[in-house]
Amino acid sequence: MTRANPEQSFGANPKEVRDTNHYQEEYVKSFVEKWDDLIDWDQRWKSEGDFFIELLRSRGVKRVLDVACGTGFHSVRLLSAGFDVTSADGSPEMLYKAFNNARNRGHLLRTVQADWRWLNRTVHEQFDAVICLGNSFTHLFAEHDRRKALAEFYATLNHDGILVLDQRNYDSILDQGFSSKHKYYYCGEDVIAEPEHMDEGLARFRYTFPDNSIFHLNMFPLRRKYARRLMHEVGFQHVETYGDFKGTFDANDPDFLVHVAEKE
Numbered sequence: 001m002t003r004a005n006p007e008q009s010f011g012a013n014p015k016e017v018r019d020t021n022h023y024q025e026e027y028v029k030s031f032v033e034k035w036d037d038l039i040d041w042d043q044r045w046k047s048e049g050d051f052f053i054e055l056l057r058s059r060g061v062k063r064v065l066d067v068a069c070g071t072g073f074h075s076v077r078l079l080s081a082g083f084d085v086t087s088a089d090g091s092p093e094m095l096y097k098a099f100n101n102a103r104n105r106g107h108l109l110r111t112v113q114a115d116w117r118w119l120n121r122t123v124h125e126q127f128d129a130v131i132c133l134g135n136s137f138t139h140l141f142a143e144h145d146r147r148k149a150l151a152e153f154y155a156t157l158n159h160d161g162i163l164v165l166d167q168r169n170y171d172s173i174l175d176q177g178f179s180s181k182h183k184y185y186y187c188g189e190d191v192i193a194e195p196e197h198m199d200e201g202l203a204r205f206r207y208t209f210p211d212n213s214i215f216h217l218n219m220f221p222l223r224r225k226y227a228r229r230l231m232h233e234v235g236f237q238h239v240e241t242y243g244d245f246k247g248t249f250d251a252n253d254p255d256f257l258v259h260v261a262e263k264e
């Protein structure tokens with residue numbers, strides 16, 4: 001028998017929870033504790049390979065701002081590869097876990113608590129790259145929040161900086177339905193991640209853990225062309241999109257898309 005986690009509250013009608021601020025209540029302590037089972041660092045390391053490291057190196061990137069550091073996976077990987085990394089997140093629970101994860105791996109994480117919409121209030125430095133990974137950007141429900149966040153990312157980048165932002169391939173789920181043939185690259189083997197409800201305004205995902213506990217995340221199903229258009233509209237000059245880490249792909253095939261947006 002599965003058990004919904006009592007710490008997470010979506011109220012009487014979870015499908016109506018379409019609120020940018022709600023992420024703070026979704027990443028409750030017990031979920032954050034389990035998050036690393038979900039993303040399974042070793043598996044994830046294997047499945048994404050050196051994609052991000054090579055991408056950043058090929059652009060001459062040295063300083064990286066990880067704006068959705070979560071439990072610290074990419075921050076730690078990039079630190080290990082020699083990048084100068086600052087790790088931000090809006091959730092103090094996530095930052096606490098990220099800091100400890102990094103310390104256990106011999107790194108001292110430079111952390112900043114910041115909501116993307118007001119990033120520049122607390123982050124006053126410039127970076128060669130901003131990364132927003134792990135399907136994080138889809139936590140923003142209102143278009144003005146997405147525009148504001150992208151504008152804040154843009155402002156913190158050096159003149160030739162890049163934004164690297166990934167998302168699930170929601171077009172495929174909305175248009176074709178959900179297919180379990182996809183191996184979700186950040187999932188631990190025993191965790192089932194699946195959409196419980198999808199419409200043009202909501203992707204509600206359910207995460208079932210081996211102890212039968214279940215958690216949910218409500219996200220906005222960003223369509224690929226729309227996401228690319230928004231990046232162009234806030235000023236990014238060129239946006240390249242990869243599907244499951246490949247430059248050429250059939251629209252419905254990949255599970256994850258990675259956008260690389262250039263400021264110049």
Ligand code: SAM
Nearest residue numbers: 023068069070090091094115116133134136139
């Ligand atoms: N990047 C990590 C990974 O790949 O494992 C974490 C991904 S997790 C799905 C999404 C993260 O985005 C959470 O840590 C959450 O706190 C953060 N987040 C969501 N909305 C945010 C916002 N408006 N401002 C700052 N952080 C936010």
